[in-house]
Amino acid sequence: MLQNKKILLGVSGGIAVYKACDLTSKLVQQGADVRVMMTESATKFVSPLTFQALSRNDVYIDTFDEKDPRKIAHIDVADWAEIAIIAPATANIISKLSYGIADDMLTTTLLATRADVYIAPAMNVHMYAHPAVMENMKKLDKWGHHFIEPGAGYLACGYVGKGRLEEPLSIIEAVKNHQKNAQLLSGKKILISAGPTREVVDPVRFFSNRSTGRMGFAFAEAAASFGAEVTLVAGPVELDVHHPNIKRIDVVSAQDMYDAMWKEFASADIVIKSAAVADYRPKATYDEKMKKQPGEYVVEMERTQDILQSLGDGKKSQFLVGFAAETSNILEYGQKKLKNKHLDAIVINDVSAEGAGFGHDTNIVTYINKQLNKEELPLASKRNIAEQILTLIQRDMKDERQ
Ligand code: CTP
Helix, strand or coil: CCCCCEEEEEECCCCCHHHHHHHHHHHHHCCCEEEEEECCHHHHCCCHHHHHHHHCCCEECCCCCCCCCCCCHHHHHHHHCCEEEEEEECHHHHHHHHCCCCCCHHHHHHHHCCCEEEEEECCCHHHHHCHHHHHHHHHHHHCCCEECCCEEEECCCCCEEEEECCCHHHHHHHHHHHHHHHCCCCCCEEEEEECECCEEEECCEEECCCCCCHHHHHHHHHHHHCCCEEEEEECCCCCCCCCCCEEEEECCCHHHHHHHHHHHHCCCCEEEECCECCCEEECCCCCCCCCCCCCCCCCCEEECCCHHHHHHHHCCCCEEEEEEEECCCHHHHHHHHHHHCCCCEEEEEECCCCCCCCCCCEEEEEEEECCCCEEEEEEEEHHHHHHHHHHHHHHHHHHHHC
16 A cells, blocks of 8 residues: 555654654555655764665755755655655654744645645653643644554653654554545545524524534544545534635524535535534514513524425435434434434434533444444544544445445
8 A cells, every 4th residue: 555655754853763764664665665854853863874774765854955956855855745754753843833833854844745744743751741732733633634642651761651652563554544544535525514503683692502513523624534525514613624625614594504505415425414503593683782671571483494304305316414412312313313304324412421412522422324223433532433424424325336
């Protein structure tokens, strides 16, 4: 799988640089074309000559050491690379990358590349757990960089804990698995709805719900990283998304979401309706702020359109996935929605369970397809749940074609 792959190996300065030598050798043995780029501090641990001999390519260190006058080396390497692996990645390089700092050849090249970037951190256990490093890693993860978690064990600084560079073979396995997944949904158009809707009463008041949109956004990011072209219809949420394959359409009310979903529906292959759409909206709305009156105030509500139901009734070849947020009889209610709304699959979550539902970074769900095969997905990050569900959707679409 790595045969002839153009891999940029970024080596930053930590004791684990010695493992990067082995990683270079193993990548070359698997047929990859490896170019190594070192930071100044990395060269204090291992001589560039070692990497040159192992990769059989020049090693890059200094941005201004231009070997070929016809090219600008950092842009040339940035464009050349299909995969970039930073191993070991120190706290310093992780933090610099998360701020877009480009003050040496490696950081400059990484800023310029469109390659898939894999980061294998290695540092002291307390540095790894520091909120600044954690925050910066989260930021990079959001931007689509892939982390290869450090292992736990004896660290060169004398501590035992998390921070040890993952073993070279495990790094290669992680990259290969990810590259395989990166093709999983290539050529597929996925339409996702996320977040709550907001049903306005007057210019300062509205009805809404506790959805934060995190599950839907996790779907969008996971689908894009699997190679899909994503359209994300988002209700009012406080989330950002950055991926060239994600087109975001912001909406406010259930009616706006209905219109946006139908506009995009015809060209979609897969539709995932994770939004928490309001079932009711105020019958009367006011352009001016309502003044309080003595006594009770009764708001008369009318039904919104059930978007998922309408898509299920009108669908052609789309693979339609709904959500069911339940607090009791979850499987029974979920299966009913699967059938009544003509879905291809449903994702049921018990929003009352610890670690599941609104506002959490994690979820616990059950995926049920049309054949009523059940897959229980235990507590995991929403991103991980999204990846597992997309893999199941891909499996079920393939089965349907056969
Ligand atoms: N849904 C929708 N339009 C609505 C209401 C819900 O598209 N007006 C979709 C949601 O996006 C979700 C699914 O329907 O994919 C189930 O939503 P949920 O709130 O769990 O159930 P409801 O269908 O509203 O049923 P009930 O309120 O009876 O549980």
